[in-house]
Amino acid sequence: xVKVTQSSRYLVKRTGEKVFLECVQDMDHENMFWYRQDPxxxxxxxxxxYDVKMKEKGDIPEGYSVSREKxxxxxxxxxxxxxxxxxxxxxxxxxxxxxxxxxxxxTRLTVV
Amino acid sequence: xxxxxxxxxxxxxxxxxxxxxxxxxxxxxYGLSWYQQHDGGAPTFxxxxxxxxxxxxxxxxxxxxxxxxxxxxxxQELQMKDSASYFCAVRGPSGGSYIPTFGRxxxxxxxx
Numbered sequence: 001x002v003k004v005t006q007s008s009r010y011l012v013k014r015t016g017e018k019v020f021l022e023c024v025q026d027m028d029h030e031n032m033f034w035y036r037q038d039p040x041x042x043x044x045x046x047x048x049x050y051d052v053k054m055k056e057k058g059d060i061p062e063g064y065s066v067s068r069e070k071x072x073x074x075x076x077x078x079x080x081x082x083x084x085x086x087x088x089x090x091x092x093x094x095x096x097x098x099x100x101x102x103x104x105x106x107t108r109l110t111v112v
Numbered sequence: 113x114x115x116x117x118x119x120x121x122x123x124x125x126x127x128x129x130x131x132x133x134x135x136x137x138x139x140x141x142y143g144l145s146w147y148q149q150h151d152g153g154a155p156t157f158x159x160x161x162x163x164x165x166x167x168x169x170x171x172x173x174x175x176x177x178x179x180x181x182x183x184x185x186x187x188q189e190l191q192m193k194d195s196a197s198y199f200c201a202v203r204g205p206s207g208g209s210y211i212p213t214f215g216r217x218x219x220x221x222x223x224x
Contacts, residue, residue, distance in 0.1 A: 004154075035214075040120070042199060042216035043155070058211075090154065094210070099143060099162075099203065101212055103154040 006104035019078040023091030031094040032074035036087045081111045114138040114202050116215035123221045132185045132218045134200035144183045145201040195222045
């Protein structure tokens with residue numbers, strides 16, 4: 001069965017902390033994505049990667065960075081967490097030129 | 113860039129038929145997808161249209177008109193479990209990958 005796993009379902013961090021959100025997929029997919037989901041705003045793309053060590057900015061990359069050292073793992077980094085980064089973060093993967101995105105269960109991050 | 117418009121909320125009664133519309137503006141288009149997300153859950157893929165016309169999958173159908181930049185998701189024989197958020201997503205090119213850009217989502221509420 002296809003699986004995208006995010007390391008935490010819930011996280012509470014303090015303002016200014018460095019935060020790592022981890023995502024692992026077991027489907028050998030080339031493409032991986034980080035979205036944030038906020039009420040009324042839908043899913044907004046933060047960063048994506050189409051290959052190991054490759055990364056591209058999405059629509060809202062400010063305040064975030066990413067790392068993809070291995071094909072199966074895509075990490076989202078909040079260099080200095082702020083309260084406006086409180087959100088649901090969703091990781092997704094897609095195989096090659098495939099049409100279907102597979103999502104993880106999401107990480108609900110609260111920055112206090 | 114890409115933008116998508118869909119209604120924020122739709123209500124219907126059990127057993128009825130409901131249509132969720134999606135209009136899009138995009139600089140590159142490969143297809144329109146639909147995803148379902150229950151509260152607290154991950155988005156899951158429902159359907160994909162690359163060509164004009166209707167695609168049917170059980171109780172769900174999806175339609176695309178590329179000339180009108182318009183599509184819809186049709187849900188028949190509504191059930192209570194269909195209460196969820198529904199997102200349309202445009203699949204467009206970026207660099208070496210195909211990036212799904214999501215609409216803001218439509219909350220479907222099914223009443224008994």
